[in-house]
Amino acid sequence: GAGVSQSPSNKVTEKGKDVELRCDPISGHTALYWYRQSLGQGLEFLIYFQGNSAPDKSGLPSDRFSAERTGGSVSTLTIQRTQQEDSAVYLCASSFTGRQPQHFGDGTRLSIL
């Protein structure tokens, strides 16, 4: 069956531009997480969705970052006015419920020039 799909797989953009990252979770998974991973570093939690609601946004680094989820399925992470420190791999994970094992996509590698 299909796993978690993220697009684009790579994104290079200029500092100051806005970017949108997309995540298609596994069908039927109600929980969706966004993380980011800098080179050689661990996972940094960004936001958690249960259905279309985001009960935990505590990991969003600044108000330039926002995310939404529609129809209990696809989620979009938006970064406005990108900065060089935003360069990282952005990972999406989904799980059947919030407690179940998380299944990750392969991420979007974001590079800010």
Place this chain on the structure above:
Amino acid sequence: DAKTTQPNSMESNEEEPVHLPCNHSTISGTDYIHWYRQLPSQGPEYVIHGLTSNVNNRMASLAIAEDRKSSTLILHRATLRDAAVYYCILRDGWTSYDKVIFGPGTSLSVIP
């Protein structure tokens, strides 16, 4: 968060079994032991999880000590594709959701 400790790196020969240890001496009664791995340039991959009893699935086996203060991930026959960083984490089974927070993990090298 409860912590786990793992060796930084391990080596195995191809087609031999691999035993990856994890210590979690402060584990609570509601904590599940989860293992993930991350291959180069890929997202993390769920491997297995358990609470008290040993668990088997198509990827690996998980052996949990009787006092639950340690566990071992067993790959029965290592292949080159198993070269990855392996993460052992604890996740509270009572919360409605739980973030995945990895430590440094164990970097497994498989020698052909």
